[in-house]
Amino acid sequence: MQQQAPLHVLVVEDEVVNRDVVCHILNYFGHQVSAVDSGAAALSAVRRASFDLVVMDCRMHDMDGLETTRRLRAGEAGPSGITVPIIALTAQAFAVDRDACLAVGMNDFLTKPVDIDHLTLAIERWARRPHGGQHTCPTHADAGPCCQPGAAPKVFDPAVLAALPMVVDGSQSDYGQVVLDLYFKSLPAQLSSIQHAATSGDIQTAQRTAHSLKSSSAAVGALAMAACAADAEAHLCHGNQDMSHLPSRFDMEYERLCAMLGRQPDLMPESAVRPC
Secondary structure, eight states: OSSSSOOOEEEEEESSSHHHHHHHHHTTTOOOEEESSHHHHHHHHHHHHHHHHEESSSSOOOSSSSHHHHHHHHTTHHHHHHOOOOOEEEEEHHHHHHHHHTTTTEEEEEEEOHHHHHHHHHHHHHHHHHHOOOOOOOOOOOOOOGOOOOOOSSSOOOOHHHHHHHHHTTTTHHHHHHHHHHHHHHHHHHHHHHHHHHHHOHHHHHHEEEEEEEHHHHTOOOHHHHHHHHHHHHHHTTTOOOOTTTHHHHHHHHHHHHHHTOOOOOOGOOOOOOOO
16 A cells, blocks of 8 residues: 555544544555545535545434435535545444445445554555446455454553554554543543433434444454443344443443553543442
8 A cells, every 4th residue: 555656535534533543544654635524524525626535434423424425426516426436434344234335335345443454455446446436345344353252352452552553663653642642532522422311311322422432442442441332332223222321331441441541530521420
């Protein structure tokens, strides 16, 4: 990938940690990257500029990646949106999710947290193909480190951030700490969202927040938090409406993570603070 001519890549991702990691990886390999945090912003970006490739999150708050792709393929953002290669990025690793992505006109399918080798191979597949080429899909569909069976996941695995290419070669040796800080900054609001959703019975918000936490936690190596989020999402996806246990479980993992890394838990809104 390092030998490719630079591409102009649009990253469409509403979760701040995942967006930052993907953008830094693409920048590391010499590509020009533009990033937006919503489907509506993606349509506007494609209307204004020409992109060689789009990396598209499948689940976003305003308009999901599937609907955004449908609109691009229908010409709502102009001719370039009809043919630009689109790589789906999703925390869901099932064949039905892959098939749904391809059915709306996406060209490839990758799971989160981002696997660097899979991302670079996908970009190589589509970088030099004529726009509008036949859809394909990688044979891998791993669920990521948070979902592997076996032993209980680690509270924190430093190897995840240490494996980022800019950290490995020392060109941005502090990036792991930068993205970890970004993750911790985002956590209180997400945990508060879980608390409010559980209190109000808002299953959709709870499921969406758990989905976001699953991928961002795995991306930084907070594997126990990622597993907790995956369990919560699965619990809600299977039609279970009891959310009373979710806030305490997430808070426990937050406290364990802070203790392991020597961080002081940030104060959350009063409604989200509960006794152990």
